[in-house]
Amino acid sequence: SLIYINNATHINKDDIFSIHQAIMSGRPIKVDGPSGTGKSELAKQIAISMGLDISNPFHFGELFCTPDITKGEAFYSWNDARRLIDMQLVSNLSNRMGNEELKKLYVEVSNNAYSSRYLDLQSIMRACVIPYRTVVLVDEIDKTYHEFDNYLLDVVDKNRFVVPEYGVVGRSKFDSQTSPIFVLTSNMTRSLSGPLVRRCKSLFYEY
Numbered sequence: 233s234l235i236y237i238n239n240a241t242h243i244n245k246d247d248i249f250s251i252h253q254a255i256m257s258g259r260p261i262k263v264d265g266p267s268g269t270g271k272s273e274l275a276k277q278i279a280i281s282m283g284l285d286i287s288n289p290f291h292f293g294e295l296f297c298t299p300d301i302t303k304g305e306a307f308y309s310w311n312d313a314r315r316l317i318d319m320q321l322v323s324n325l326s327n328r329m330g331n332e333e334l335k336k337l338y339v340e341v342s343n344n345a346y347s348s349r350y351l352d353l354q355s356i357m358r359a360c361v362i363p364y365r366t367v368v369l370v371d372e373i374d375k376t377y378h379e380f381d382n383y384l385l386d387v388v389d390k391n392r393f394v395v396p397e398y399g400v401v402g403r404s405k406f407d408s409q410t411s412p413i414f415v416l417t418s419n420m421t422r423s424l425s426g427p428l429v430r431r432c433k434s435l436f437y438e439y
Contacts, residue, residue, distance in 0.1 A: 247435050251278065254433040258408035260388040262416045262429065265437030272371055274437075275415035279367035282413075293355025293368040293412075297375045303383060307357050307393050308401070311350045315341070318349075346397040353401070356384075359412035360391040360402035367413045374418040381425035388414045389431050 254261045255278070263271040276286050284291035295306060304310075318341045359366045370384070387393050391411050392402030403411070416432065418424065 250433045250435060255282075255413055256408070258406065258411035258413075260414035260416055260432045262418065262424070262432035262434045263437060264418045264420050264434065266439065267419055269437035269439055271417040271437055272369060274435075275367055275369040275417075278413060278415065282365065282367065284365075284367060289355060290358070290362060291366055293359050293366065295355055295368070295370050297370065297372045297380075299375050299377070301376055301380065305354070306380070307354055307383070307387070308395055309352050309354070310346070310397075311352050315345060315350045348398070351395065351398060351401070356387055356414075357393055357401055359414075360387060360393070362412075363410060365410055365412065367415065370414060370416045372419060373416045373424065374421045378422070378425065381428045385425070385428050385431070388416075388428070 251261060253259075261274075261278075263274060265271055276292070279286050279292045286292040297306075322341050353361065355368055356370070359368045373380075373384070383393075387402070390402070390406050392400050395401055416424075
């Protein structure tokens with residue numbers, strides 16, 4: 233069924249149709265235009281219209297792009313503090329490892345320092361492992377360096393990302409019914425890569 237976008241009287245019918253097509257097919261939405269035209273607000277209204285809580289990071293994710301953004305800041309990071317605590321715990325209790333849970337923890341810490349226990353996913357990747365539809369706003373993607381487009385491509389196209397120390401994170405296969413809706417906004421300060429643009433439904437906002 234079609235969604236209803238609140239306070240969106242300035243969006244023409246063609247744009248509404250394009251948004252519906254993107255949602256039904258699981259394709260990202262790219263919104264170009266100058267600052268202050270409501271590009272980011274569109275992402276929030278799409279989420280609200282789908283019954284999602286935009287204050288809940290497991291329903292609505294946001295990534296604010298900067299020129300020096302790293303893969304770790306955008307996609308994932310390793311929780312070194314948790315790993316250190318586990319190592320200290322194992323070290324302190326190594327002489328009294330009678331508890332099965334501690335034994336399991338000891339094996340995990342000792343044999344795999346890069347397990348899922350220590351992998352913290354950012355909003356983009358978190359949306360790819362949640363088994364229901366969410367909305368993710370990638371704000372001002374044109375501020376990033378060109379290679380960032382290639383990193384983002386697999387995420388929006390296949391909903392997965394390769395973590396070198398761990399492996400593939402995300403969906404085992406693309407599912408348009410549960411895939412996250414990515415809304416990419418751009419102030420057009422640079423051109424995005426062709427493969428990324430071709431996978432998007434593109435809109436343009438004016439004042």
